[in-house]
Amino acid sequence: MKITTIYIFLMLAFSFYSCEKFEFTEDADTFYHLKVSDAVIPVWVKGNTESKKFVVFVNGGPGLTSLDVAHMDALGWEGSLEDEIAMVYYDQRGTGNAQGRIPQETLTLRHYLLDLKSVVQSIHGMYNGAQVFLMGHSFGGFIGQSFLLEDENSHLISGWINIDGSTIVDNEITWQYRHGFLIDIANEQMSEDSIKWSNAIEWAQNNNPIESQSQKEEWRKFIGHAGEGLIPTDDLNISARDFLGVIFNSSYNIFPAYLSANSSLVSYKLYTDAEGTNLLPLLHKIEIPVLTIWGKYDDVIPPQLGMDGFNALGTVANRKEFILFQESGHQPFVNQADLFTKKVVEFVNDI
């Protein structure tokens, strides 16, 4: 009983008194949680906090996770981006390592923006003098832009990095852009296979708009799938050892993170809440510096949509840049990792 009492005391000591350091260093590894109403959001600061440049990564999905990706270094940022700047990863409410008795009614964009604001405010509060940037990918781009359009949030952010990020959550409009994407690709690839791509253009002319499932499947037959030819792979560089590391040697409990309906519920609820939203008419209100990176072969959110979003920004011309990665699809940080790191670091250091 004495031994048990001592052990319980040690467990309490671990839980109550273990503390993380918020310091400026070249190889920070600081993990904490943020309580935002009913949600407990895990936040992980990694990399070069000494730079005083903090990039908050907003992952897409919706319903995907960040902390496991960071643990596995699946994006290869540990030896690249994190050497130059501090990356801030967090799991959005209801996903991954996030805890709390979250009512399903809070799976709305408004709450995700509140969570993001807490993350940003915590960085400003914990690291005096820090510059905080947002970097959103795919649906994370939609969250990031929505955040910048709300209240005074822009004042908290030094710069916005949009990586193939949504500005429209509207199936009908998105498929109009995908229709145009097919024509653009067909014209580009005509010299490679004139029969196929002539057929593609003829099909596109006879199928506008693309609405039915059979039309979408036909479109896909022309474009192909990621990793099968024209569209670069989406696969992350994850080994079995990496994955086992997440299961047995990370902050993750795999049951809520992977073996539950949480992520699919979050994806459904958040997408439903955002559906029909078109941010293009509002983007002129964003005036902070912006770097937009887009994969030329992004079949999910076509480059023209990215360009339209970029052109709609209120940022003055010499403070925003659109870069089309020529060998990339929906994940340029996977397909052209070195160039991605270079451009992000340049952008962040220029501000």
Added chain:
Amino acid sequence: MKKNVSTKVKISAHIVGCALLFINLFMQKVVGQTTGFTGVNVSYLGEMVTHPGIKVGVDYGLSAWSKVKAEGKERERKISKSIVFSPSLGSFYHKRYQTGFFIIPELKYLRVNPKGFYYDLGIGLGYLRTVIPNVYEISPSGDINKVQVGYDYLSSLCFITLGRSINRQNDNSMSLFVKPQFMYAIPNFTYGTGYFFLELGVNLKIKET
């Protein structure tokens, strides 16, 4: 929060005690004399195997019987079987996730062969308290305050144990066991939270069942 934890622990202990008394009386009525306390368990409790914890429990025999199988002309093989009530308490530490404390009474069917190998199958129902480390909250004025956050759960458990006696010279034999188990704790988002534990321990038998 500490006062609430203390109250809930007391309530749980009372529930365990009442359950023990009720089951003891029930089993006496149904199957006759119970066998009383039969052993103590102390074990390493690995949440997802690698996140360390400890678990202690006692075994209280509710009912015991044996089956004798004839093997050949002059040899017999005695299989001991019993129903055991085993209240336990434990904790685990999962770095950067949570620390957990639980009280779980378990009920198990135990089968022991003449060579000292045994297995049991069982379930449990009890209380789990988790504590999340390093939690901060942003106040409306923008201040960042450290806060204590934890949750209470009703937790259910199912397990299988494989063990072997290592000292069968006298009634106070010792055995080693491995016990994989799955816990499901409610309520939580969306419904509950699952946990896997691997328990590696020692059972010290007090008297034969």
